[in-house]
Amino acid sequence: MKPQKTRRVPREAGILAVWVVIMIIFSSLSGHFFTESDVLNLFLNAAVIILLSLGEAFVLLIAEIDLSVGSVLALSGVGMAEAFNHGFTAPGAIFVAIALGGLVGLFNGVIVAYTRIPSFIVTFASLGVASSIPLVITQAVPIYISAPSFSFIGQDTIGPVPLPLVFVAVVFLVLALVLARTVFGSRVYAVGGNREAARLSGLRIRRVVIWCFLLSGLVAGFAGAIEAGRLSSGYPTAGSTTELFDAIAGAVVGGVSLFGGVGTILGALIGAVIVGTLQQGLDVLNVSTYWQPLVVGVVILVGVAIDSVLRGGGLAGVGDLFRGWVALGKGGASSSGRGGIAVLAPSKAGLDGLAGQSGPVSTGQQPAKVTD
């Protein structure tokens, strides 16, 4: 997948390099990390987060956020198990899972598009609803299903490749194509890049918004089905820990901007793989689970920081901050940083010096606010 042809180095190359470095570090720390079965295993364990990241990318690209994707895992998983128990075939039950995810996405999209409620609030509300319903239905008891036809989606393999990875690959290819090559994809970038400009250009913003949330929900529903298959059960607390944040972090690490308009599906994929790799690697190294979120957090922060520096001036803010401190330390003219009007607290010496050298330069009306 090469989304940009004429540009210098695609951004994804840098992110991929980060992943390679992480892989090298882990395999040098642990001899048996980098074996074939482990790599497949790594992807398999990351499959759900990858899917969530890919769907979330569409929502982030239009400068919105979808907090409900984690809870959809539980809703669609339990829904799938219930459907199976009520006589649905396995494909039918999977369809139910996807439809439930789509329903949540559609709800999010319609509310966000037609009201002024921020997506953070709307999807936070649907997170609550979608995580409660499975708990209520099951009374927090997982619905265990032993039938192999139920769990094939999570446990079968094609040759050496686990079926979930095949699905991940298919979803990735479809979504990447949709975003990079279709009219809809172009509209997503336009809406995310400058919503008002897109509106003036005659784009139907609401449609784009609804579709993005719908896609995110559908993909999350599918991820829920895979999760249920892997666990052979509808798990009412699935996705209730760090899945949501892993998904968002994955997309962002992969270069999808939280401010919209920038990012690719390939980037989101690599980003999610990085997040997954970190968790796996720490497990392999027997790092205590208490420490893992800390390490993941630090690595994500550092990774994104390096990325923005490499892309030029990303950390300019840090430089400003530093310069501000230095200026304050000198006790002189503190340029009032951002926001404040650019008034110079006149350093007397400088002014006098100038006046002295250039002859009769009137200092004008100096208001009484010079405090020194």
Add this chain to the structure above:
Amino acid sequence: MVMSSTGGLAPTPGGGSASRGIQSPLVEARSVTKRYGEMLALKDVSLKVQPGEILGLMGHNGAGKSTLIKILTGAEQPTAGQLMAGGQPVQFRSVADARSLGVVAVYQELRIIGTVSVAENLSYPVLPQRFGFIDRKQLRQDALRTLSGRGIDIDPMLPASQLSQAERQLVEIAAVLSSGAKVVLLDEPTSSLDVEQIERVFNLMHRATAEGVSFVLVTHKVREVLDCADRIVVLRDGHVVAQGARSEFDHERLVAELTGSSGDAERSRGRAQEVVPGAPPPQDAKVPTGTEVTRQHASAKTAPVPALRVTGLVAGGVSHGDLEVDFGEVVGLYGVLGAGRTAFLRALHGLNPVHGGQVVLDGAPFRPKDPADSLEHGLYLLSESRKVDGIIPSMSVRNNQVVAALRSFRHYFGLVDRTRVTAETDSEVERLDIRGDPDRSVGSLSGGNQQKVLFSRLHMAGARVLLLDEPTRGVDVGAKRRIYQVIRDEAREGKAVIVSSSEAEEICELCSRCYVVRKGRLGDVVLSGDALTPDALRLVAVSAEEEVALK
């Protein structure tokens, strides 16, 4: 318009860094060169600012004006060359360094904080205090002194958000002056102001020059520099191509220096347009492809049914709007800022609600609903604010061009036909002379080229009635000419065009008729033919303004 007061200083005419005036210049750049990677932004530029003068610094977008401002104010360091202040060599390592010597830039994006009062804005970063609390009385007095001392009549306790754009500009300049600035560099200070307001800013500047403060007026508006500056420096491609006293320049010479087109034909053409405003546009030798055929078509199209007829339109900011435009015609909307031009166009485009009146589009009644619907009916609005709702900075030039026409590039499965996109955007790039890599972000282009991209978007959208709000705002002279030509081409192709502008010259150059918009009313005064002159427009628009002032 009031002319300069130079404080009795004889500006040193022309010349390199060797020639010295009687007084040493406040700030001086000697053979400054600035390189960004492989790009040479400034080459051996020398310039001095004398006490109490207004120096007009002109140049196209990309000529190096911004770089020069940044270097003079310490935001960037020169690759080679020397800065001098008060006759002494200096080095500005930061903006704070330059400020401490009284050299300050005021940029287009003002730094007024809307949520606090004018007085606080003036006083930042140090607020007067008593017992650790802000001394409100002192704050107010200081602010009053600062403002009234400079002839600015603004209540200092007003939240700054209630100020007009011009008032913000005045407050910002006053703040910089009262902080002891000796050299103020103004970056396009008038780009969003109308004639009246520009005068207020100029008055403030002239007042301050009497106290020995100098200004560097960075702009690409030829007229303003000629009206206001004592000396003029013209930059082109990073070089100083001309400098000298104001008296050495006239409109013609300045335009020629700016564009680098010293050809006689070009010059006399520009003149003809100036002298005979409203005359039919001269036929250009180089007509872009495809317009040949449509020219007769255009005259045939000037049929009894007007393209757009608006009667008694009522909307937010518009109390009564009558307007008619035919296919193949360019009509103008002229008025001061806030007169209701933009409100009228936005209402027509379905961005603001319409409360009453009738719109007939191409013979059929039309009710503005939303922009998507308007575009489907063949109505397109080019907004006045390129950065806010014009360009999509994260997308490439190509994608910005096609975004309004995506539907027509759809082929199987909703995929975009990229070969056709490339072909058609390439031909648009050529037609509009867009300079820059079409595969790179549109943000990398200069303002003029960005505006051309928006014209290309408009063209590709295929609309037949074009509403152009300030089509050349913030655009350099070269791009402006090209855009005028493009607007005429659209009309020749049979489009109906409405141009809204606060520049009377622009209206007279482009339009056959002009509606003067006053206090939300449109259609009371229509100038056409010989009556359509810049002076007449200004007179009619301003007489209304005076009525407002009397109230």
